[in-house]
Amino acid sequence: MPVMKRRSFGVPEMLLFLSVAILVIVVAVPVLLILYTSFFVDGHFNAGQVMSILSEPDIYEALLNSLFIASGTCIMSTFIGTLFAWLVVRTDLPYKGFMKTLFLVPFMLPSFIGAIAWKMLLSPRSGYINILLMDLFNLEEPVFDIYGYGGIMAIETMYLFPFVFIQVCGALERMDPTLEESARISGASLLTITRKITLPLMAPSIMSGALLIVLYSMAHFGTVAVLGMENGIFNIPVLIYEKIHQSAGSFDSIRAGTVMAAVLIVSAAFIIWLQNKVLSRGRYQIIAGKSFRPMEVKLRGLRIPLFIFCLAYIGFTIVLPTVTIFLVGGLSTYGVDITWENLSLDNYKFILFEWDLTRDAIWNSVSLGLGAAVITMFAGVMISYVIVKMQVRGKGILEFLGMLPFSVPGSVIALGVILAWSGKFGINLYNTVWIILVSYIARYMAFSLKANSAALEQVHDSLVEAARACGAGMGQALKDIVLPLVRPGMFAAFFLIFLPAMRELTVSIMLYAPTTRTIGVAIYTLNEDGETVLSAALAGIALIIIVTGQSVIKYFQNRKAG
Amino acid sequence: MSYVRLVNVTKKFGSVTAVDKLNLEINKGECFSMLGPSGCGKTTTLRMVAGFEDLDDGEIHVGERLLSAKRRNFYVPPEKRDFGMVFQAFAVWPHLSVYENVAFPLRLRKLSSQEIDARTKDALEHTNLLHVANDSPDSLSGGGKQRVALARALAINPDVMLLDEPLSSLDPHLREEMRFEIKDLQRHYGFTIIYVTHDQSEAMALSDRIMVMKNGVVQQIDTPFNVYTHPANKFVFSFIGLSNFTDVAAEDAKVYVKGSDLILPYSGEERGGLFTMATRPSEIDFVAEGGLRGEVVRRTYLGDIVDYSIKVGEQFLRVQKGRNDVRLNEGEICGLKFKHPFWYDAD
Numbered sequence: 001m002p003v004m005k006r007r008s009f010g011v012p013e014m015l016l017f018l019s020v021a022i023l024v025i026v027v028a029v030p031v032l033l034i035l036y037t038s039f040f041v042d043g044h045f046n047a048g049q050v051m052s053i054l055s056e057p058d059i060y061e062a063l064l065n066s067l068f069i070a071s072g073t074c075i076m077s078t079f080i081g082t083l084f085a086w087l088v089v090r091t092d093l094p095y096k097g098f099m100k101t102l103f104l105v106p107f108m109l110p111s112f113i114g115a116i117a118w119k120m121l122l123s124p125r126s127g128y129i130n131i132l133l134m135d136l137f138n139l140e141e142p143v144f145d146i147y148g149y150g151g152i153m154a155i156e157t158m159y160l161f162p163f164v165f166i167q168v169c170g171a172l173e174r175m176d177p178t179l180e181e182s183a184r185i186s187g188a189s190l191l192t193i194t195r196k197i198t199l200p201l202m203a204p205s206i207m208s209g210a211l212l213i214v215l216y217s218m219a220h221f222g223t224v225a226v227l228g229m230e231n232g233i234f235n236i237p238v239l240i241y242e243k244i245h246q247s248a249g250s251f252d253s254i255r256a257g258t259v260m261a262a263v264l265i266v267s268a269a270f271i272i273w274l275q276n277k278v279l280s281r282g283r284y285q286i287i288a289g290k291s292f293r294p295m296e297v298k299l300r301g302l303r304i305p306l307f308i309f310c311l312a313y314i315g316f317t318i319v320l321p322t323v324t325i326f327l328v329g330g331l332s333t334y335g336v337d338i339t340w341e342n343l344s345l346d347n348y349k350f351i352l353f354e355w356d357l358t359r360d361a362i363w364n365s366v367s368l369g370l371g372a373a374v375i376t377m378f379a380g381v382m383i384s385y386v387i388v389k390m391q392v393r394g395k396g397i398l399e400f401l402g403m404l405p406f407s408v409p410g411s412v413i414a415l416g417v418i419l420a421w422s423g424k425f426g427i428n429l430y431n432t433v434w435i436i437l438v439s440y441i442a443r444y445m446a447f448s449l450k451a452n453s454a455a456l457e458q459v460h461d462s463l464v465e466a467a468r469a470c471g472a473g474m475g476q477a478l479k480d481i482v483l484p485l486v487r488p489g490m491f492a493a494f495f496l497i498f499l500p501a502m503r504e505l506t507v508s509i510m511l512y513a514p515t516t517r518t519i520g521v522a523i524y525t526l527n528e529d530g531e532t533v534l535s536a537a538l539a540g541i542a543l544i545i546i547v548t549g550q551s552v553i554k555y556f557q558n559r560k561a562g
Numbered sequence: 563m564s565y566v567r568l569v570n571v572t573k574k575f576g577s578v579t580a581v582d583k584l585n586l587e588i589n590k591g592e593c594f595s596m597l598g599p600s601g602c603g604k605t606t607t608l609r610m611v612a613g614f615e616d617l618d619d620g621e622i623h624v625g626e627r628l629l630s631a632k633r634r635n636f637y638v639p640p641e642k643r644d645f646g647m648v649f650q651a652f653a654v655w656p657h658l659s660v661y662e663n664v665a666f667p668l669r670l671r672k673l674s675s676q677e678i679d680a681r682t683k684d685a686l687e688h689t690n691l692l693h694v695a696n697d698s699p700d701s702l703s704g705g706g707k708q709r710v711a712l713a714r715a716l717a718i719n720p721d722v723m724l725l726d727e728p729l730s731s732l733d734p735h736l737r738e739e740m741r742f743e744i745k746d747l748q749r750h751y752g753f754t755i756i757y758v759t760h761d762q763s764e765a766m767a768l769s770d771r772i773m774v775m776k777n778g779v780v781q782q783i784d785t786p787f788n789v790y791t792h793p794a795n796k797f798v799f800s801f802i803g804l805s806n807f808t809d810v811a812a813e814d815a816k817v818y819v820k821g822s823d824l825i826l827p828y829s830g831e832e833r834g835g836l837f838t839m840a841t842r843p844s845e846i847d848f849v850a851e852g853g854l855r856g857e858v859v860r861r862t863y864l865g866d867i868v869d870y871s872i873k874v875g876e877q878f879l880r881v882q883k884g885r886n887d888v889r890l891n892e893g894e895i896c897g898l899k900f901k902h903p904f905w906y907d908a909d
Contacts, residue, residue, distance in 0.1 A: 178653035184640045185612055185647040185724075186667035186714065200657045
């Protein structure tokens with residue numbers, strides 16, 4: 001009589017093993033190496049040396065700057081994000097839906113390109129707005145100086161506030177309107193309701209958005225690198241980059257880098273812990289019931305002024321810098337007046353068809369983006385499947401490892417990848433395109449896991465069980481039932497990785513070699529080298545690629561919905 | 563002595579008329595239910611009384627006060643109406659304690675702190691919440707949360723209490739218990755209740771009068787007894803209680819079950835052609851002699867009740883008998899006698 005024997009190492013175990021292996025190699029090893037290198041000297045734990053490195057003046061200053069810039073950005077972003085969210089969800093502002101979409105546009109624009117644009121507009125000596133104002137009012141001194149803490153915070157706010165905006169919008173939309181209606185019938189005016197009911201109920205969402213901003217701002221490289229150089233302002237990621245870049249791989253500077261990276265890891269962990277605490281303490285059951293439309297606050301006399309304010313904000317923060325990039329990209333030299341005679345497509349032609357450096361950069365970014373997106377998409381489906389659908393022990397560690405890069409800053413990942421793949425384990429990828437690919441995979445794995453997990457959670461187990469009951473084997477059920485249902489998730493994962501990879505700067509800048517520049521690196525270095533118009537032209541092309549990609553996603557999403 | 567008066571009240575959402583020229587008078591201290599399927603306009607009506615929706619036409623008065631009048635462009639906002647309201651999803655504020663939830667409407671009225679405390683405790687006592695006053699409402703069960711909502715609505719001692727499906731988020735047995743609690747509170751405080759529900763048994767149990775609505779139009783306003791025994795039309799008949807509808811045809815002054823030669827006893831107005839007989843399953847008797855011939859095709863025990871499906875001609879009738887009544891077997895031929903049939907036009 002044939003007996004079905006339970007294999008001790010079957011397909012599930014193999015999937016689990018593969019998933020763990022991928023995440024350990026790609027994510028865990030680099031992060032652990034950073035912690036190890038910073039705390040252990042010659043194999044011995046040495047906290048004293050960590051302290052002495054931290055108290056070096058430049059590192060100490062970078063720490064303070066990171067904190068200062070993050071705090072300022074956080075306060076400004078939280079205020080703006082909450083205000084706009086409230087306006088767009090809860091008031092009778094005109095064209096609310098359209099305005100909401102516009103406020104999310106900064107999500108897809110790379111902030112360092114924005115910083116470059118604002119530098120062209122507001123730098124004290126040659127910024128177009130400064131020159132215009134000085135000419136108009138016969139001023140001796142420039143009105144604005146973008147090269148300071150205020151400028152850096154303002155630019156970071158422009159690109160980071162959507163994190164608060166989207167959190168608060170979501171919470172406001174999901175909130176049960178009867179919570180406010182019951183306050184109203186109790187006799188509370190709209191202002192009282194906003195103050196005593198709505199804002200307290202929104203507080204956890206606002207806080208969690210604000211903490212995200214602190215996290216991202218502390219880890220943010222581009223804006224500070226572009227705008228801070230002039231007055232010697234630098235934060236931790238910028239200093240890590242400089243140490244690694246200038247030292248040509250000397251161990252002291254790598255160690256200094258790892259100590260700073262460790263600081264970033266620890267503060268990120270603290271912020272994530274705090275965020276969880278805030279969210280769990282304040283996870284009110286505020287989503288329930290049959291929803292009538294939430295009440296709209298009538299803005300009355302303020303309706304049109306606030307609408308104009310929103311439009312002006314969008315015009316200033318999105319349209320103006322974008323237009324500036326394209327116009328400056330058309331100039332023959334930076335600094336000449338923007339007139340029809342001075343504009344041409346020569347720069348665009350030059351960087352697209354003639355100059356090897358930029359052509360290589362575009363090619364590198366496209367192929368790296370495609371490669372990372374495809375690999376991460378497939379690995380993500382497999383790991384998500386293990387996490388969501390399989391009853392195996394130890395999948396909690398998978399979840400942790402997979403989501404780790406969400407909170408680990410790009411410069412940390414880059415440094416970790418350098419430590420892991422520079423021959424330490426017999427493989428040396430340094431100065432090749434492969435090391436960038438590995439770091440992209442590590443950086444974007446969390447995106448893929450999120451999209452695929454969400455899709456897999458929609459696939460109820462009974463769907464697979466029904467297929468099995470009909471006589472399909474496990475493989476058959478996966479192929480015919482699960483894969484078709486998670487395809488949208490995979491598709492989303494692909495673009496969630498491909499598009500950010502196209503504009504990536506923080507990681508690539510630490511890893512590039514002369515032939516492995518990416519678009520981001522090329523824009524940044526051209527700008528540093530004073531090739532402002534070429535840098536702007538390349539930035540313009542990057543924007544076109546990103547916006548086109550985003551439109552493709554939108555098109556497919558709408559088609560799916562419709 | 564009408565207290566709440568709705569005159570010609572109309573509400574449109576785009577091209578859909580949610581409530582059409584509704585006229586309604588509710589007495590002081592009455593428990594008045596609005597009953598109907600979802601989308602019939604009952605919740606919209608309640609929300610217009612509360613002030614959350616403006617009218618497109620008509621007026622709403624409570625006592626001497628005019629609350630909404632479209633033509634005069636007059637509208638009192640909800641916070642100025644001094645009503646109590648309880649929502650389906652409880653809507654208790656999770657960031658405030660039970661005590662603070664109930665005290666909230668009192669604090670807004672700038673009362674002295676002693677009075678706030680006294681009235682809050684009074685409301686909490688009558689809803690059996692005094693022992694959890696300092697807890698977060700999130701730690702309470704669904705029934706507990708709904709008591710908090712009730713206490714909050716009671717706190718200002720309103721003349722009118724608006725209840726928007728307050729029990730439909732609760733378990734069935736808790737629902738019955740809360741019905742009696744609401745009734746007791748009304749007896750103690752004497753407020754007028756306007757109650758929205760889609761559950762007919764809830765409406766029957768609680769109300770002095772019931773209004774049945776469909777597609778924004780009133781079908782009947784009457785006592786629970788009359789709505790059940792004298793339904794105004796076929797819709798009300800079908801919405802309240804179990805019902806059979808049998809297609810019948812009149813020919814040569816006789817009424818036949820449609821598609822058969824079975825003759826029905828008919829004593830109504832003279833009709834011709836096709837129409838409908840409406841009967842309640844519990845209002846049909848089995849008779850040995852005479853009656854309408856039918857065949858038992860299915861018998862189901864439901865505990866106290868035995869439920870039969872009887873084939874009459876080409877149609878089926880449901881009959882419910884007590885478990886101690888005559889029992890018939892599947893396949894048996896029986897005679898049916900209808901106690902109070904209603905006759906309606908065919909659809």
